[in-house]
Amino acid sequence: MDTPFALDRQRHLDREHHSAIYRRLGLSLLALICLLGVLNLFGQRSTLTRVDGSAASLTVNSPERLRGGLVFTSEITVIAHQKLGDAQVQLSSDWFRGMTFNGVAPQPNNMSSNGDSVTLDYGPIDTGQSMPFWISWQTNPTTLGARSEKVSVSDGSSQLVSMQRSLLVFP
Numbered sequence: 001m002d003t004p005f006a007l008d009r010q011r012h013l014d015r016e017h018h019s020a021i022y023r024r025l026g027l028s029l030l031a032l033i034c035l036l037g038v039l040n041l042f043g044q045r046s047t048l049t050r051v052d053g054s055a056a057s058l059t060v061n062s063p064e065r066l067r068g069g070l071v072f073t074s075e076i077t078v079i080a081h082q083k084l085g086d087a088q089v090q091l092s093s094d095w096f097r098g099m100t101f102n103g104v105a106p107q108p109n110n111m112s113s114n115g116d117s118v119t120l121d122y123g124p125i126d127t128g129q130s131m132p133f134w135i136s137w138q139t140n141p142t143t144l145g146a147r148s149e150k151v152s153v154s155d156g157s158s159q160l161v162s163m164q165r166s167l168l169v170f171p
Contacts, residue, residue, distance in 0.1 A: 098143030
């Protein structure tokens with residue numbers, strides 16, 4: 001059989017040192033990376049974390065492992081065990097570092113920042129009432145590494161409950 005132009009049978013096809021082991025190892029490595037992604041090693045699946053206090057409970061449903069460029073939503077729920085006159089949720093600056101904040105629903109009455117945290121002010125919540133809100137994010141493609149995210153609930157200036165979460169961003 002003739003070879004196409006510019007190919008030499010002895011140089012390109014009949015070499016003894018061409019081994020299938022390198023191709024098989026390369027394909028196996030790619031298959032392993034795909035399998036680990038399917039098993040959620042590289043993020044996206046949400047994790048539910050809950051903290052209960054005497055005055056309020058706080059639930060965060062958000063991924064703890066992310067990839068660059070991933071668009072995701074965090075659901076934060078405050079449940080009042082007593083009437084809260086001025087419910088405020090503080091998110092540490094690590095929630096925003098390396099992320100694009102797309103929006104929050106429902107909108108808080110007031111949203112402010114003091115440099116260390118962002119405060120979402122939702123006003124009064126009656127006893128037994130649940131107040132969920134959703135924040136849409138996108139991980140910036142150049143972001144990577146581990147960090148600790150803090151979220152806390154206050155009634156005015158008195159902190160009621162607080163939670164610390166770990167976040168890992170893959171390249």
